[in-house]
Amino acid sequence: xxxxxxxxxxxxxxxxxxxxxxxxxxxxxxxxxxxxxxxxxxxxxxxxxxxxxxxxxxxxxxxxxxxxxxxxxxxxxxxxxxxxxxxxxxxxxxxxxxxxxxxxxxxxxxxxxxxxxxxxxxxxxxxxxxxxxxxxxxxxxxxx
Amino acid sequence: xxxxxxxxxxxxxxxxxxxxxxxxxxxxxxxxxxxxxxxxxxxxxxxxxxxxxxxxxxxxxxxxxxxxxxxxxxxxxxxxxxxxxxxxxxxxxxxxxxxxxxxxxxxxxxxxxxxxxxxxxxxxxxxxxxxxxxxxxxxxxxxx
DNA sequence: CATGAAAAAGCGGCCGC
DNA sequence: GCGGCCGCTTTTTCATG
Numbered sequence: 001x002x003x004x005x006x007x008x009x010x011x012x013x014x015x016x017x018x019x020x021x022x023x024x025x026x027x028x029x030x031x032x033x034x035x036x037x038x039x040x041x042x043x044x045x046x047x048x049x050x051x052x053x054x055x056x057x058x059x060x061x062x063x064x065x066x067x068x069x070x071x072x073x074x075x076x077x078x079x080x081x082x083x084x085x086x087x088x089x090x091x092x093x094x095x096x097x098x099x100x101x102x103x104x105x106x107x108x109x110x111x112x113x114x115x116x117x118x119x120x121x122x123x124x125x126x127x128x129x130x131x132x133x134x135x136x137x138x139x140x141x142x143x144x
Numbered sequence: 145x146x147x148x149x150x151x152x153x154x155x156x157x158x159x160x161x162x163x164x165x166x167x168x169x170x171x172x173x174x175x176x177x178x179x180x181x182x183x184x185x186x187x188x189x190x191x192x193x194x195x196x197x198x199x200x201x202x203x204x205x206x207x208x209x210x211x212x213x214x215x216x217x218x219x220x221x222x223x224x225x226x227x228x229x230x231x232x233x234x235x236x237x238x239x240x241x242x243x244x245x246x247x248x249x250x251x252x253x254x255x256x257x258x259x260x261x262x263x264x265x266x267x268x269x270x271x272x273x274x275x276x277x278x279x280x281x282x283x284x285x286x287x288x
Numbered sequence: 289c290a291t292g293a294a295a296a297a298g299c300g301g302c303c304g305c
Numbered sequence: 306g307c308g309g310c311c312g313c314t315t316t317t318t319c320a321t322g
Contacts, residue, residue, distance in 0.1 A: 033308045034309090035309075
């Protein structure tokens with residue numbers, strides 16, 4: 001397993017900023033040839049360092065204006081480890097982190113309406129034995 | 145301002161799952177021709193509904209293994225509105241949300257080491273008059 | 289919105305350095 | 306590992322009906 005050198009880092013930074021940057025662009029910025037840039041990108045993909053590419057969508061314009069953090073605390077700690085797996089396929093839950101703090105998990109959720117948020121929280125409670133505390137997100141200033 | 149119909153929604157979903165999906169793929173899945181798919185994608189980009197494309201990078205393998213939530217509370221609320229702008233260009237701050245809760249803002253940060261986290265927090269305190277509370281992220285189970 | 293043709297980008301392989 | 310080449314395929318782009 002070879003390390004990640006500075007050129008790889010620059011390629012990663014460029015592709016994070018623009019996932020559709022062409023090999024020619026990457027080559028020019030890094031001073032490499034196109035074929036060298038290509039082989040580096042392919043290696044980064046194969047090693048799983050580049051996990052994929054995605055479009056960044058304005059969720060508000062799309063019709064999902066409400067987002068929130070949901071702090072999740074298990075009622076039964078023996079079931080704690082199975083919680084993320086059970087939450088994974090619930091629509092509206094964008095991400096799930098385990099944290100070193102009072103709640104065991106922090107979720108980011110996104111829904112269309114206050115009513116949909118209530119339904120989502122109810123669904124979470126029916127799915128896993130937890131208590132939740134919700135903090136509404138008022139504005140996303142940036143999310144690189 | 146035209147609305148977003150079901151076909152647009154499907155295009156957005158596909159491009160969120162794979163930001164490098166080709167127009168031919170989008171056309172096939174939606175039943176459109178390539179040129180129709182192209183014009184829809186272009187409109188979505190022009191309207192800012194597709195804000196861009198980015199590579200998904202495994203930050204741990206990249207050498208940034210530590211991430212955390214940082215709750216930010218202004219010491220001087222008269223300066224509150226200028227805080228996100230000042231934090232925007234600090235390296236290591238991944239995202240910034242304003243929230244309806246005890247802290248005014250929640251940051252997500254990512255750094256290479258505990259020492260780098262300390263430096264980042266010090267830099268935040270030197271940049272804006274706030275108190276912070278940091279919650280380490282132990283694991284990211286998923287982040288769609 | 290569909291068709292089709294030109295231009296650009298990507299892919300894989302090769303070789304010499 | 307890099308550079309530069311090749312031919313080939315896929316994708317994008319744009320003019321046109």
